[in-house]
Amino acid sequence: MTTVKLGTQVRQEQIARAALGLLATHGLQGLNIKRVAQRIGMVPSAIYRHFKSKEEILDAVLGLIEERLVGNVQAVCEESADSLERLRLLLMHHIQLIRENEAVPRVVFSEEVGFGDPAKKSRLYGIISRYLQEVEEILRRGQKEGAIRAELDPATVAVMFLGLIQPAAILWHVSSGRFDVTRQASKAWEIFREAIRTR
């Protein structure tokens, strides 16, 4: 066996990424240590040099997901200063995220994660809340600038914003890619934009 040795930091990164990738192709059900190990050319037991348990790996995956979601928001804010445009871009980035890594929305929104321990459930809640707050921030700013209707509740609209993508992502998955997410998102966005912008 070609025993290659790498530092724990590198391995942890590899393992978390591998797990995230496996979630996309096999779901939470099909995620096991053996597969994770295979994916990075290790033996199952070696995984335990870098993570205490499978649960801990799941935690790392959640971290990875949080990172990407927050990254999307930041990227979008740098790409444009216009509130409505930021939201549109965020929508598109989110779709891109789904395309590249199907697992992100699945894990975040599947609820399956964190049935066992309440800790994971609240961790998930934290991640979603944080994302929602970022969206709300964009909305509030748009209201202050007069681009978005001031009488709308940012919290409500932020959740609605999530609703623009999520059902579409699921349809995409269960239809085995036949359902056109991008098209749905574009058309839904127009309706949504007209609903929230000032007239």
Next chain:
Amino acid sequence: MTTVKLGTQVRQEQIARAALGLLATHGLQGLNIKRVAQRIGMVPSAIYRHFKSKEEILDAVLGLIEERLVGNVQAVCEESADSLERLRLLLMHHIQLIRENEAVPRVVFSEEVGFGDPAKKSRLYGIISRYLQEVEEILRRGQKEGAIRAELDPATVAVMFLGLIQPAAILWHVSSGRFDVTRQASKAWEIFREAIRTR
């Protein structure tokens, strides 16, 4: 042991219901034959007198879910003849469904079901599609009657309609009931209504 015997038809119904209930409390991960059997006072092996496999039970659960979703649409259509009102009622019924049986939206929209065999995935797709078509039908009728803006694509709007509830349901779950679904749905509905109705 108090051996009570019942017909297969009755047992199948009991088993499917028990499984659906367990999905709500334990998720797909925690759904096993032992628990299902316990819930209806049987021994695990007895389950196999009425279902060939666990997969087959899952199929029955999907049937149950489809039944309830379609039932909601029918009920709503009997309650009101007005398109917008029908949609509002459907939204509320859906929330009621979530409250009574958390598992319905979870199973339908979690994507975890049907990772193994493609058959289950397309079954799920069928169920969602059917529900969407019913919503589209209501929308088209509203357009014909002039209550809903004619230039909107019913298919797009129907998916958006799903998006009004789904993220809220998930937030409700991961927040352990702290997030107020009903409030979110009501407020989101108003915004949605204004977006689709004729002005």
Next chain:
DNA sequence: TCCTCATGTGAATGGTCATTCACATCAAAC
């Protein structure tokens, strides 16, 4: 160069779970 410790390996352990089977028991037809 050698030591040492972090990292990797293969085998073993213990648990869970779906499924099967030989046997028991009830209910209904005769």
Next chain:
DNA sequence: GTTTGATGTGAATGACCATTCACATGAGGA
């Protein structure tokens, strides 16, 4: 009342899987 077939039971089987452990090995400091 007896027979028969459907339904229920407890034990057993085999698979899968997370985790552990004794041992091996490589990389970097001494």
